[in-house]
Structures are given as C-alpha cells and as structure tokens.
Amino acid sequence: MIIVMKTGASESQIREVIRRIEELGYQAHIIEGAQRTVIGAVGDERGKDRLQSLEVMPGVDTVVPILQPFKLASREVKGGKSIVRVGDLEIGGPAVVVMAGPCSVESEAQMLQTAQAVKAAGATVLRGGAFKPRTSPYAFQGLAEEGLKFLDAARAATGLKIITEVVNPMDVELVAAYADILQIGARNVQNFALLKRAGEVGKPVLLKRGMATTIKEFLMAAEYILSEGNYNVALCERGIRTFETSTRFTLDLSAVPVLNKLTHLPVIVDPSHGTGHWDYVAPMAKASVACGADGLLIEVHPTPETAQSDGLQSLKLTKFQQLMDELRPIALAVGRRL
Structure with missing residues (x-):
C-alpha cells in the first residue's frame, strides 16, 4: 500500500x-x-x-494498493523519475552520465592514464574492477584492496567519481570505504545476502541485470536493496543470453523503455558486455541514448591487447573520445545532454 x-x-x-x-x-x-x-x-x-x-x-x-510485486521500485509509488545522487553528480536527471574505464584494475599507472583520458572526453565516473568474479577459477581475480587504492588515487588526481564491483557480502564495508558507487554484477543479481548488505550500507548502487533474468526478477532484486532503506539505486541492462552466438550476449535495448514505464529508478546500459566486441560498442551506445537510457557503462583501456580481462570489448582511448563526440548530438536530439 x-x-x-x-x-x-x-x-x-x-x-x-x-x-x-x-x-x-x-x-x-x-x-x-x-x-x-x-x-x-x-x-x-x-x-x-x-x-x-x-x-x-x-x-x-x-x-x-500497489499492484506490482516490486512495491518500492514501482512507478505506482512514485510517478516521476528518481534521481540517484552521488555527491554533486545526478543519475537520472537531464544529463546522460557516462561511466568509463577498464574491466579490471591492473596498475596505478593504467588507472591514472585512463582516468585522465576519459575525463577529458567527458565521462564523470571511472569504472574498474578490483574484485573480479570470473567464470574460470584460474582467470585473473583482481587486485582486491590494492586495486581499490589505485582507484582512489585516480579519483584524487582527476575528481572523477568511482564505481567498482562488490562480490562478497563480507567485502561490502571495505569496498564502500573506497567506492562512490557499488556495482553488483550480473552473476550476483539474486545474491540476496549481498543485495541486503548493499542496502544496509547506504552507498549508491548500480545493479546489473542477470544474463537470464526477467525484468520482473530484475526489479524484485532491486526491491531487496530498496527495502533496506537505500533508495539510491540505478539499474543496468548488460545483455541477456539467447541463441545468438555472433555477439557475447544479446543487448536487450527494449528493456530500457519497459523499465522506464515500470519503475522510477534510473536505467543505465552497458554496451560493452552486451556485445562483447569493441566494434559494436559505439552503435549500441548511440542506440541506448536514443531509446531513453540515463547513462552508459563503457569499458575503456589504454592497451586492450594487453588487458587482463575483456580486452576484445574495450575501446581504446582515442575511440572513446570519438564516441563521446558522436553521442553529444544524439543526446541533444532526444532532449538530453552528456
């Protein structure tokens, strides 16, 4: 009710x-x-x-009465759009927020170089994974707190906000001590202990849709965070698993207008994971802005060929600058700005 x-x-x-x-x-x-x-x-x-x-x-x-099962996330409880506030940064307002950086934090020099470049291009949030949930236990798992310190150093040098993934409920306080935004990845979208802990700690949360998660299940996952009293939640469409094999996942851009109809929470799109190939990132990023996304999460790396993870889907610094230049008129055409 x-x-x-x-x-x-x-x-x-x-x-x-x-x-x-x-x-x-x-x-x-x-x-x-x-x-x-x-x-x-x-x-x-x-x-x-x-x-x-x-x-x-x-x-x-x-x-x-609220008819939807996702009570606090529903448009029924709040007719207008919610604004997620990260200090002086607003997600869900007139500006399309761009979050950019490498999949994995690899070194302080790498993060500083990337941060300076993406800020110059117009991004306002630096992304980078210090804790990496990987399909294989033998793959690079991240630098943990050392990686968080590298992100912190890049923030101090550039003023960018930082977003990084938290994987384990026991690490929430540690990650929250460094991060401006906590990211909960696709593999953890229904890790209810983690969702509740992220709600309790109070930091803004970016919740990614799972690769086989329906929109209703996605919003019910967000409800776990909201029900703990944390209303600074943004949703992220990052591709779902279908029969198609020519891309890593199928980026479900129809989810953006559907979510905008059902929920007041801001909606971000990750075209990097959604496609799995750098060559497809720019077209899908443009389409995301055109269909109503409030922000983009884009993987950018100074040398993708040497990346510890997801090099194939990472844009080089010059390609990211080009994309940002191309996004501005599209944002203006739909009444937004970068």
Whole structure:
C-alpha cells in the first residue's frame, strides 16, 4: 500500500501515520515529493486490509494498493523519475552520465592514464574492477584492496567519481570505504545476502541485470536493496543470453523503455558486455541514448591487447573520445545532454 499525505500535512501527522504503519507490522518508507509526502507500507500482503483504515487519520489524503510485486521500485509509488545522487553528480536527471574505464584494475599507472583520458572526453565516473568474479577459477581475480587504492588515487588526481564491483557480502564495508558507487554484477543479481548488505550500507548502487533474468526478477532484486532503506539505486541492462552466438550476449535495448514505464529508478546500459566486441560498442551506445537510457557503462583501456580481462570489448582511448563526440548530438536530439 501507499499512503498519500495531503498537501501541507504536518510533520507530527506524518510521524503518527508512520507509527501506526509500524504498529500494524509493516515497514514504512518515506518518499518526499515536490508537493506532498508518500509513505510506502511494505510487508505481509495478507494483512493489507488493515492499512485501509489509515485513510481516516489526520493529514492522510488516500490509501492506494500497489499492484506490482516490486512495491518500492514501482512507478505506482512514485510517478516521476528518481534521481540517484552521488555527491554533486545526478543519475537520472537531464544529463546522460557516462561511466568509463577498464574491466579490471591492473596498475596505478593504467588507472591514472585512463582516468585522465576519459575525463577529458567527458565521462564523470571511472569504472574498474578490483574484485573480479570470473567464470574460470584460474582467470585473473583482481587486485582486491590494492586495486581499490589505485582507484582512489585516480579519483584524487582527476575528481572523477568511482564505481567498482562488490562480490562478497563480507567485502561490502571495505569496498564502500573506497567506492562512490557499488556495482553488483550480473552473476550476483539474486545474491540476496549481498543485495541486503548493499542496502544496509547506504552507498549508491548500480545493479546489473542477470544474463537470464526477467525484468520482473530484475526489479524484485532491486526491491531487496530498496527495502533496506537505500533508495539510491540505478539499474543496468548488460545483455541477456539467447541463441545468438555472433555477439557475447544479446543487448536487450527494449528493456530500457519497459523499465522506464515500470519503475522510477534510473536505467543505465552497458554496451560493452552486451556485445562483447569493441566494434559494436559505439552503435549500441548511440542506440541506448536514443531509446531513453540515463547513462552508459563503457569499458575503456589504454592497451586492450594487453588487458587482463575483456580486452576484445574495450575501446581504446582515442575511440572513446570519438564516441563521446558522436553521442553529444544524439543526446541533444532526444532532449538530453552528456
């Protein structure tokens, strides 16, 4: 249920509604709007009829059932778009946010060179994996905290925000101490212990869609983070597994307008993982902006031929600059900017 407060409802009236929601055994989630406050009551569906009685409380305008199973992520609970705030950076606003960098952090020099180049091209977030979940246990697994320190040094030198993946619930606090945005990868989209821990720690989260995850399952995964009180969540479409073998995955760009219809959360697209080949990244990045993506996550490496992971899908620095130049008029054509 969502409890819509009247315009001008007092703080004491809002607090009393929250007290009553919790007394009935539900969690109260406050969503501040421009004109009025909405309170989401989340819990056991079997007792929802008891919440209808809240409509007679002072300051309450109406009590409305949320039909979607993803209660807090649904457009029903918040009609407009949410803005994920990362310091002074806004994800989901007028600007298309570009996050760029290598798949894996390999050295401090590599990260500094990449950070300087992607910032000059117009990116505002530096990506790089310090912890790497790999299909093979024998593949490069990342530099762990040493890699986080290299990211931190690149941020200090350039002012870029940093996003990096957290793999293990036990590492959430460590990664959060360095990262501006926590990334939860496709393989962990239904690692519920990790999702809940990421919700508890409070840092902005970028949640990637799993390679065989339906949109409903994707939004239910986001609900785990939101239900812990962390509303700074963005979603990332990164390709799904189909019968096609000419690309690494099938980048499901139809997911972007579908998600924009179903949820208020910002939507990012990763054309690097979605295609698996650098030559296809630019066309799909342009299509992503054209169909309503709020941001892009792009793999960029100074020397992709020597990359520890995903070199084939990484853009060289000059190619990334070219892509950014080509994206600007497309963003303007759809009423956005980079």
